Amino acid sequence: xxxxxxxxxxxxxxxxxxxxxxxxxxxxxxxxxxxxxxxxxxxxxxxxxxxxxxxxxxxxxxxxxxxxxxxxxxxxxxxxxxxxxxxxxxxxxxxxxxxxxxxxxxxxxxxxxxxxxxxxxxxxxxxxxxxxxxxxxxxxxxxxxxxxxxxxxxxxxxxxxxxxxxxxxxxxxxxxxxxxxxxxxxxxxxxxxxxxxxxxxxxxxxxxxxxxxxxxxxxxxxxxxxxxxxxxxxxxxxxxxxxxxxxxxxxxxxxxxxxxxxxxxxxxxxxxxxxxxxxxxxxxxxxxxxxxxxxxxxxxxxxxxxxxxxxxxxxxxxxxxxxxxxxxxxxxxxxxxxxxxxxxxxxxxxxxxxxxxxxxxxxxxxxxxxxxxxxxxxxxxxxxxxxxxxxxxxxxxx
Numbered sequence: 001x002x003x004x005x006x007x008x009x010x011x012x013x014x015x016x017x018x019x020x021x022x023x024x025x026x027x028x029x030x031x032x033x034x035x036x037x038x039x040x041x042x043x044x045x046x047x048x049x050x051x052x053x054x055x056x057x058x059x060x061x062x063x064x065x066x067x068x069x070x071x072x073x074x075x076x077x078x079x080x081x082x083x084x085x086x087x088x089x090x091x092x093x094x095x096x097x098x099x100x101x102x103x104x105x106x107x108x109x110x111x112x113x114x115x116x117x118x119x120x121x122x123x124x125x126x127x128x129x130x131x132x133x134x135x136x137x138x139x140x141x142x143x144x145x146x147x148x149x150x151x152x153x154x155x156x157x158x159x160x161x162x163x164x165x166x167x168x169x170x171x172x173x174x175x176x177x178x179x180x181x182x183x184x185x186x187x188x189x190x191x192x193x194x195x196x197x198x199x200x201x202x203x204x205x206x207x208x209x210x211x212x213x214x215x216x217x218x219x220x221x222x223x224x225x226x227x228x229x230x231x232x233x234x235x236x237x238x239x240x241x242x243x244x245x246x247x248x249x250x251x252x253x254x255x256x257x258x259x260x261x262x263x264x265x266x267x268x269x270x271x272x273x274x275x276x277x278x279x280x281x282x283x284x285x286x287x288x289x290x291x292x293x294x295x296x297x298x299x300x301x302x303x304x305x306x307x308x309x310x311x312x313x314x315x316x317x318x319x320x321x322x323x324x325x326x327x328x329x330x331x332x333x334x335x336x337x338x339x340x341x342x343x344x345x346x347x348x349x350x351x352x353x354x355x356x357x358x359x360x361x362x363x364x365x366x367x368x369x370x371x372x373x374x375x376x377x378x379x380x381x382x383x384x385x386x387x388x389x390x391x392x393x394x395x396x397x398x
Contacts, residue, residue: 033057041094049099055106059085061185062113068147068183069120069219078116085109118220121149125221128153131162132226139163148183151175152215155200159208160231172201176211185218190247205231206314209238216251225254225304232308237318240297241290248289253296256303260363261386265356272349273390276341280393294389302382306364307374309381325388332391340394357383 033056035047046052063082067075085105093102124145131138131153139157142150155175157163165171180194194214200207209231216223227235242248260266281288301308313319335346357379364375 033060041096042090045093045096045099045102048096049103052093052099052103052106055103055110058110059106059113062110062117065147066113066117066120069117069124069145069149071123071141071144072146073144074120081112121220124149125224128221129224129226131157132230135162136164139165146183148179148215149219149221151179151183152212155179156208156212159200159205169201172208173199176200179211179215184215187218190214190218204234204314206234206238209235213238213251214247217247219251222252222254225256228254228300228308229305232305233311233318234314236297236301236308237313237315240318240321241293243290244287246286246289248293253300256300258303259299260303260306260360260382261299263356263359265352265359266386268352269349269356269386272345272352273341273387276345277390277393284393291389291393298382298385298389302360302378302385306368306378306382307370309378309385310374324392325384328388328392328395329384331395332387337394341391353383 033043033046033053035043035053038044038047046056063078066078070078089102089105092098092105124147127138127141127150130141135157139154139162142154142157145151152175154163155172158165158168158172158175176194180191184191184194194211197203197207197211200211209227213223223239227239239251239253261270281291284291313322335341338346357376360379360382361372361375364370364378365372368375370378
């Protein structure tokens, strides 16, 4: 249920929402099917088949998402295609003996909408990718959309100060309320997590980045690299592991130009750790996604903006992770449980680390222009990330 405060923001911000993120569009004939009292032969056909009921729900959800991810100028075409589908559906599905034809028709519509929605999201992602080049132009383009993703990008642009907007706090609150109260998929846990962020309009930028991450996790769009190169540690924290949340695997992170941990030196280290941690990873169940997410974030940070490895954590959660990392590294340096990790592999890891550190520091000097001292410190920080996240799998959970 929406909070009283968020309802006030949404109502008071209606005019601002038209400026900041578009006017809500209600999909024509996209209402969910009501089977309590099916009123027409078509309704009775759909309600009489579990598969068709699901297919109808899929069409409704995909139509909503496609319209939300399409700019205003392209929504009429989507609506016209839906009206054509409904007309054909009314012919094909009125006779309950024609279930197969009705099913095929719905499958085709679902497939068509999936294709359209994916294409629409790629176009929207391209708009967001243009933010570093011209943030104001990107904001103007995003205002032609009505979905959660476009609004979340606008929240980010306004909060980061890259695109000006009148009455910024009110505009951000209206966008946030519209996303949470209306635009998100029906996921009560996600809505609750986003409400728990508090007042995004007055919070640090990291909160707006986390808000963006939550919204992007409901789409096919990835987190672009410019978020991390521009904002550093707060961005890595916002897009890091939730540790057990089903959204640990989303959104996809951008691919760095190269991976520091794919080098031959780090591959030799990995070869000595993997036999011990791979079985432990398999046993972790859903929290496995958290570890895998952290592997990705560590690699992205070490490969894209290594100087940020030396930044202090910003959020309380990140500080807890940093403290745990220090404890794991201390355990690594005095490792003695050779039942969990054989002594030969442990010693081989110790022997391989200097070459990995030297190769990493060289990259940081030559590719990133870090001075020798900073390059050495960043290389050690990257090594701590690599070792700690993996070795934590062998230690008791807190």
